[in-house]
Amino acid sequence: MNSLSERKYVIVGVFLLVGLLYIARLFYIQIIDDSYKLDARNQAFRYVTEFPVRSYIYDRNKKLLVYNEAAYDLMVLPKNIKNLDTTDFCNLLGITKDVFIKKMKKAVQSPNSPRKQSVFEKQLSPKDYASIQERLYRFPGFFVQSRTLRKYPQKTAAHMLGYIGEASKEMTIKDPYYNEGDYLGISGIEKTYEKVLRGKKGMRIMMVDVNNREKGSYMNGLYDTVAIPGKPLTTTLDADLQAYAELLMQNKIGSVVAIEPQTGEILALVTSPTYDPNLLVGRDRNKNFAMLLADKEGNPLFNRSTMASYPPGSTFKLVMALIGLNEHVLTPNTRYPCARGYPPLGGHPKCHVHPSPQDLTGAIGTSCNSYFSYVFKSVIDDKKFNDTYKAYANWRDIVLSFRMGTKTGSDLANELNGNVPSIKYYDKVFGKGSWKASTVISLGIGQAEMGVTPLQNANLVTIIANKGWYYTPHIVKAIGGNPNDTLLARFKIKHYTKITDTSVFNSVILGMAKAVEGGTAGALKIEGIPYCAKTGTAQNPHGKDHSVFVAFAPKDNPKIAIGILIENAGFGSTWAGPIARLMMEKYLKGKITRPDLEKRMLEGDLIHKGKAAALKGEKKLSVPNKKNEKQQH
């Protein structure tokens, strides 16, 4: 028996060995091998995205510009469809069987798949949704996903606000925050302030059982992230002024930009023709988009205020005067002759009839081409430099410091640079060393290759009104009610031009005041408010000249600076001037004292009249010019 009792050790040994083996195996699958943990998560978790509410946008007076309206997408996950009563389902949706089959095909085929949820019916109205929702439980595989649609109660500022669209596949690769089909800002401030407006998506982890039924949130939501709603934007826009400007600009092609000089806040930003931003929302979006795209002449989707480059024309004479004075090649008393043109080059560039010779104030008042050609030549042939290249580079530097021909750095989407020709460019065109002031003389009157955007033009007026400085023009005043948000810090930095002697602005302002008192804008006075202005007529090789007008008011302590350009409208004082005048009066007085002028502007139709003229075989009208226009002499 004794020897047999030794066998207990064998038995206990075997038992312990198995125990050890099992614990080792547990150690392997529970601690070393991670794949089971991943499998478990994939099986039992469903990650549900929580979309934050896209925030509202207001104007400077807390007027609502953009809000949201609920819409509902009917979604389908084909693999979950069970025992579908097609007839019943089609009746519920009010679609035919053919439509149903077509839509199902789309949901199953690439890029969709039976295992992927896709939109079956887009943006049901709240009414349709209510009736469908009640009976949807009978159709497993179909469910409703709520969406928000942007709504624009003021129906204005379409280009500035921009629109939102669905994220494409490429977009999701570029920024993994987005999933295909997520909404995001495509243009306007919907794009530039996308991150502020969208907020932050949240993620809920739901547990599901083996039959894919939801079983509550994982760990009571310990690992869930809450959707953080976007912060509302307060824009600098004055909705009333904007609406009034859009109204005045109806049936005209062009742009209006109004800026508050002390702050750089954009008060109005008009591109005409414009469209009701509500058109690009909802089920008819694609149809409307195509319609707007089809208007080749008006091109309403084109944002002229920041994307179109025009020769600055006569308004550039203001800059020439400033540079001349600053470089001491010009004094307010300098007089130059005019012989209906610039005499040294045989009357080119041409000019109109006016008293001659005259001093600087008079030249600004009458917008003398000859005078500023002289100024340009004296700047480029400046003895200080005794070198065309150095003088030109200096001139160009100063021009660029006015943010002309270079992006202002505003928070508006898609700003165009514009153009102030570089030395390299002229070397290429004329050959190195074989060009001089007289070769490019029309730069002095804001023509030639020079191109600026209406926004840059308005910013120029701001700089003159402020006598030498500006804040980067911007459209957002406060983020989430906070005007000191770090995103806005760059709009609080004062920028100065390269005009070192700021007293020179006084002479220019004097000239602009004279233009209103008895010059080119003499007919556009505002009672009780002396203001400064400069008319312009930007020559357009493609057709009738563009009507340009820049102004700021009041003369002292200016509250508003405006730049207006109307394509193919002729003299600045006929169309652009009156509109600027009406806007300034409206903004400063809140009422209009010249209803006759207002009526003329509202009724003026330069698009369709122009068309009629074109049909009569007159001068062909230009298409909106996106590129620089070359001056021909």
Next chain:
Amino acid sequence: MRNNNTSIFSNIDWITVLLYLVLVIIGWMNIYSAVYNEEHYIITDTTQKYGKQMVWIGAAFLLAIIILIIQEDFYTAFAYFIFGVILVANIAVPFLGREVKGSNSWFRFGEFGIQPAEFMKFATNLALAKFLSNQDIKIAHFKNTAIALLFIGVPLIIIMKLQNETGLAIVFVAFIFMLYREGLSVNFLLLGFLAVVLFLLALLINNIYLFAIISVLCAISTLFVRRNVKNLFLIATVGLIACGMVKGTSYVYEHMEPHQKIRIDVLLGRGVVDLKKEGYNVNQAKIAIGSGGFWGKGYLEGTQTKYNFVPEQDTDFIFCTVGEEWGFVGSSIIIILQLALIIRLIFMAERQRSPFSRIYGYGVASVLFFHLTVNVGMTIGLAPVIGIPLPFFSYGGSSLLSFTILLFIFVKLDSHRLQILR
């Protein structure tokens, strides 16, 4: 001096009782977690499995006390009788009971069901102890070995063939450990071991190679023994038996039920295992346990078990809940607790003066060990899927009552270890 017969609790091995209680209570809590239903969150709710298990636990405690009250010599005296009665019940159940999921092993009484096969274990243990404790019996004799194997084999075949319960039947193999302790020739164990190894190899390796390997091994072994006729004959015999086993394997395998074949294939990783079909159970069990990590997901926080990804998560696969919610730490502790109880039983068996008590004690340890090994083994992919419960853990009255009876008869016997030999 106290009279041993006056108190039923005197001389009781409290370590064993304590281990038993701990395992039963942890088991109950685990069932609660495995089938947790938020609408019926009270653990005593008898409409739920955890509530029912509570009733069974109560019944088991009552039964344990009754067993301790009954005179210890009842078990020796009525060993054969009990064996006979339960054997008859097992034969009768396929004809009188109701079929549940293809199994003919259930007597049903309203809400509750009883599986007589579960009770065959302690009955067989009693009968074997009675037979082997006879002083005239030497197990080494071929005749006695055959009789002992009959005690095991008859219930095994009845349960397997009549009741269609392979899992419950195969448990009787566990008594081999007990027979070994009582003197069963080592050759039987080696032969059994050889059979298992060859069975696995024959399924994994081409039979021709296996024959070659056996021949080479036989040839090599002749170099290490004295080359007389007897030794050469022995080697040749073993070699031939081995070859026969290999040949037999394919025969046995071919005649297995398809689902049994699949379970073996899954275990050995033979062919392509479809994780959605035949490989589903084991894969899900491994995912549940593997995802538990070191500390586990926490009580009631298991997703794989609670949400039914693991099939049979309250009965045969109950260990998955342990692994998922208590992690490596918890599952190791459960294995250690189970082994502690088993080794405690062996320790107790060895201190018996009475061979009957010792043999019975080894039987209990063997059965518990077999259940533990196969049940846990199948959830972690080390044993084929055989539907047998984890002692004290799996949901079900029959198995809990059966383990309680099995264990407490020995606790009773042990409490009288100081008395005369039986």
